[in-house]
Amino acid sequence: MAKVEGLTRLSARLENLVKKHRDAEASTSYQTPYAVIVHENLNARHPRGQAKFLEQPAREGRRDIAAAAREAGRRGEGSQGIVLAAARRLLELSQPLVPVDTGALKASGRAELTGGG
């Protein structure tokens, strides 16, 4: 029977990699207390911006966000840098869609690490 050498070692390395990067987590959010209401209320009419200002770019911009993460990986950033780059790209994509009244909601956008890595 053919025997594949080094599988155990490879498997152990992969397990270590997964353990090391599993908890790397970043989030994109808007911090004002009314952000969720503005985001979810499809009935409101906004002169500038729209509801679903975060969800829409998260869905439509998946490739763009993944590309930002890949680019961070190419630059040699670790798992935290990679997820943070993705979160920042989502923030950039969402900013033009945020409704602006006083500007507080738009200014409250954050991309930050929420888990270790």
Place this chain on the structure above:
Amino acid sequence: MPGPLPHSQAAVCRQLLIDLGVGAYPAVPAPDWPVYLHGGEPDSPDEVITLAATVGVQRGRRMAGDRVSYFGLQARVRAGTDPAAWSKADALCAALDSVDKRHVTVSGTAYLVHSVQRTTDPVVLGKEVLTSKRFVYTVNALVDLKAL
């Protein structure tokens, strides 16, 4: 999801929710929990469900050429009291979670709803403060469906 949809995902899901007993078709006099489509939500009665088509997710293309898409859906649950709104939103979530290859017919067009993937639990929007002080929850989901 091969082919175009003659009705929006909101219209298909309205019939789905009616079939599942979560709501009813709007009528006069108003039944319990009529289900409206976005833009048609009336001021009365207090207890209504309103469905809106929202942005979905594109999952690429199969080798055969058809695109794989999941359709975005938002359900808005409005009621005069918080417990009433919450319990209906919770029931709506349970109904959506239970969908497994369910056939739905809208105005003579048959659809197969493969599944509904909720992307949120009920999100509380609080009271409609400037207008009625009714309580509102929303539930967001992705719907996998096709016209037959």
